[in-house]
Amino acid sequence: MNEEREPDEGGEPEQIDLSGVFKAMQPMADFYRTQNAGLMKQLAEAVMPTERIGQTLARQIFESSGLSDRFREALEPLHEHFREQWRDLFASIGSLKDRIYPENLRDAEPKLNELKQLLLEEGIPLMWVPGPKIVRALLDAPDAVERRRIVGRRWRGIVNDCEAVASSVDHPDLLEARDFALDCVSALRAGHANPAQALAANLLDSLMHAHFEKGDRVKLTSNKKGKAKFDLNDYGVRVSLTFAPVWYAYEEFWVHKGDPIPRMFARHASAHGVSRAQYSRINAVYGLMLAVSVMKFFDVELER
Incomplete structure (x- = not known):
């Protein structure tokens, strides 16, 4: 089931309020919604x-x-x-x-419909990770099945990309999270995919709780059956591209309602539906990509 965590004791990490952080990007988002x-x-x-x-x-x-x-x-x-x-x-x-666009997307020049499909319909992170060659392969793949196969075949290269981006994080409020991300990298390389997935899922959740106000966090993770999908036009461009796959990963999942355990990476299912259906090396890589992408977003956007 979905749970609300109690706040940690000790110093409060810096939080982001979406209403004020991305003013510089808002004119572009507004422009997309006009007749032009x-x-x-x-x-x-x-x-x-x-x-x-x-x-x-x-x-x-x-x-x-x-x-x-x-x-x-x-x-x-x-x-x-x-x-x-x-x-x-x-x-x-x-x-x-x-x-x-971060460096891994600039040469690829993805089209808006491509981004929407991969980020929102398939939950594949593309901001900062994976590297440009794998981004190109994912964009060129004919369908979602082949894209998932690419992640499965090229997982070592994706893990290397995640390690490089995580290692570049240097904001004081993110150093502990960076070390846990690197622990995920080490676990995957050592063949411990299940612990890596569990840690990545909880690291992602911890980052969302630590650096967003509750209202913004709930909006970004409210993926409920029968409700409106995440709208890319509701936010600045960088926010949309980073958090669309996060929204996907927070698919509603209730054990007591008998919800089927999803095969794709899902944060709630990783926590409350531990099974062979949910836990796999591919899903551990998805979880690591999401955690690293979100962490790098905060590394770029948090005040120093």
Whole structure:
């Protein structure tokens, strides 16, 4: 069953209130919800380098205006002026993408529908871990079954990626969590997948309790049957991409209601439905990825 933990004794770790942390990202989230969302999606997914987008778009607007050659010549200085502005605008969009996406996602340039499928429908973490080669393989896979097989086949590489990202965490409030994440890494390498999964599931839960106010935490983990799904548009971009798979992992599970034990990694089932159906090396890797992704999110966002 789902349980509410008592607060730990001792000093309180720093907590994040979602209402104020991501103000810098809110304009982009708002923009996605407006009638111009389609245009922004095309720009974000464009293959053309951002410095060329502005030049091309400005030229197309100018050349399609139906003006005479003489009038075009007279307007050429104005054209040059606005071309510079377009170039600066789209260069800033490219820079914004780099600030939102961690290094493992920048070369992959995933499309929004791909992100939604992997993060929200399959619960696969992609923020900070796994590494770019495995991200590319997951994006190129034809379906969810093959993606799970990729995690199973390439688990050693994913564990290496998790170790590298966990080792980079240096916020004072996260040092203990970092050490536990590295314990998960050691357990998996030593062939102790079940203890690794149990520790990863509880580490994830501990991070959520320690660094979110209760209302925000409940909203991010309220995956109840028959209720609305996690909405990527409700948060800033980085929050959405990090916590969509967390929401998936917190699928409602009640022993006394006879709920079937899920085969995919689930936090509540890991705690209250210990079984061969839930515990596996693949699920231990999923749990480790989730814990490391969330921990790195806090490492980046918490004040120092």
